[in-house]
Amino acid sequence: MSKVNGKEVPRGLELGLAGCHVCEKVSPVAEVHCPRCGTHLHMRKPDSITRTMALLIAAAVMYVPANLLPILTSRELGISTESTIIAGMVEFWNTGAYPIALVIFTASILIPLLKIVALLWLCAAAKGLVPHSAKLLGKVYWVTELLGRWSMVDIFVVAILVAMVQLGNYMVITPGSGALAFAGVVMLTMFAAMSFDPKLLWDQLEREEEMSTAQPLPESE
Helix, strand or coil, rough: EECCCCCCECCCCCEEEEEEECCCCCCEEECEECCCCEEEECCCCHHHHHHHHHHHHHHHHHHHHHHHHCCCCEEECEEEEECHHHHHHHHHHCCHHHHHHHHHHHHHHHHHHHHHHHHHHHHHHHHCCCCCCHHHHHHHHHHHHHHCCEEEEHHHHHHHHHHHHHHHCCCEEEECHHHHHHHHHHHHHHHHHHHHCCCCHHHHHHHHHHHHHHCCCCEEE
């Protein structure tokens, strides 16, 4: 039971109702498939935390080569130069282009790391391993969704440079192996966010509230 305006109301989980994760139509889970779009119905995403953790571990592994391997290679007058994300950020900073350096640091280094940490924290909260509150959980999940919108900035920049800077024998820019690794980090964190079921957070809060309000049994004399 959950409380609304001080009154206890049954939850959809208790009534056997499931919301379709495609069209969001609420239907009895016993129908197996959504009557509107035909998608398989389930109360909670199957193995949500396990799959999310597996994807996050893979993303954390890919995060290292994404920042250490060259993200692009430029060849100017026969001379090839490889640039990593960190090297490019440092170069812009040393030349006084501080806003560009900060954008690269934020979009390419900070945001992927924050997204991994935030999803790990949400998984731990869903298992009751870390202290949390409904207000804090809502903010963390909102930040995670917001960060996902800025994860592809570097990939877009590299794609634009590769498409536009093709000047024959004078200058050519090609993507490096770091770009593939960074794209892997972005895709893995996106899939991790999609596989995580936020309903598990509220289930855990409900369980904790029920445990805190449970009255202790009277001691026998």
